Amino acid sequence: QPIIQFKNVNKWYGNDFHVLRDINLDVAKGERIVICGPSGSGKSTLIRCVNRLEEHQEGQIIVDGTELTDDIKAIDRVRREVGMVFQQFNLFPHLTVLENLTLSPMWVGKVPKKEAEEKAMQQLERVRIAEQAKKYPLQLSGGQQQRVAIARALCLKPKIMLFDEPTSALDPEMIKEVLDVMIELAGQGITMLCVTHEMGFAKAVADRVIFMDQGQIVEQNTPEEFFNNP
Numbered sequence: 001q002p003i004i005q006f007k008n009v010n011k012w013y014g015n016d017f018h019v020l021r022d023i024n025l026d027v028a029k030g031e032r033i034v035i036c037g038p039s040g041s042g043k044s045t046l047i048r049c050v051n052r053l054e055e056h057q058e059g060q061i062i063v064d065g066t067e068l069t070d071d072i073k074a075i076d077r078v079r080r081e082v083g084m085v086f087q088q089f090n091l092f093p094h095l096t097v098l099e100n101l102t103l104s105p106m107w108v109g110k111v112p113k114k115e116a117e118e119k120a121m122q123q124l125e126r127v128r129i130a131e132q133a134k135k136y137p138l139q140l141s142g143g144q145q146q147r148v149a150i151a152r153a154l155c156l157k158p159k160i161m162l163f164d165e166p167t168s169a170l171d172p173e174m175i176k177e178v179l180d181v182m183i184e185l186a187g188q189g190i191t192m193l194c195v196t197h198e199m200g201f202a203k204a205v206a207d208r209v210i211f212m213d214q215g216q217i218v219e220q221n222t223p224e225e226f227f228n229n230p
């Protein structure tokens, strides 16, 4: 049973912009997929549909056995299993690194503060940024901020991690420290969908590379096949 299934999914922006065209995609548990393709081809939209940041209009998206519909409970259930990392780190500048994790709406009022802090520190250690816990995001480098964002996404112990161009906003010297953390995660059995132009990362960890163009999946292959057939 795939952990993510897209069945004949179509999505439009407005009435006439057909952004996802008949997407069929099964993602196996633990699979690591890299999605590439030209700007505007629908990569970001595709992964944003997995946690319902975007709605599809036709077809079915089933995440860990739950079909995504308007049902708020189903959406909540799925969102607890799906962590997401964005190009812009989306950290709250007026909260410390630790507070950015512990004040997650998923935790506040549900998990005691001390427990939330312990769990948050574990995730900060996992991305090797624990010593910066008391700092504010803007006191950190871009690479460090992105690692905080990854730690925040990991706090809910997601089964699936979505990455939307996580290194595109970083200076070249910061990219490696973020990719290294992603490579470590890839070795830990978590299902990953990554939109990225980092083909070195794709070669190192992807089980499958998907190429999108104009809203369609036009090719999917193992990295070996993909890079040997230009």
Ligand code: ADP
Pocket: 013, 014, 017, 019, 037, 038, 039, 040, 041, 042, 043, 044, 045, 046
């Ligand atoms: P990619 O991630 O491959 O660059 P996106 O999924 O971000 O592509 O966007 C695909 C297309 O949909 C682009 O042409 C973009 O401008 C358009 N688009 C994205 N979001 C919206 C939106 N909220 N409303 C209208 N058009 C959008």
Ligand code: ADP
Pocket: 044, 045, 087, 164, 165
């Ligand atoms: P990315 O390339 O990282 O997907 P974009 O610059 O395409 O980011 O989009 C940033 C935000 O603006 C997204 O939330 C996207 O949905 C929205 N957006 C993109 N294109 C359009 C558009 N043509 N109309 C309205 N919103 C858009």
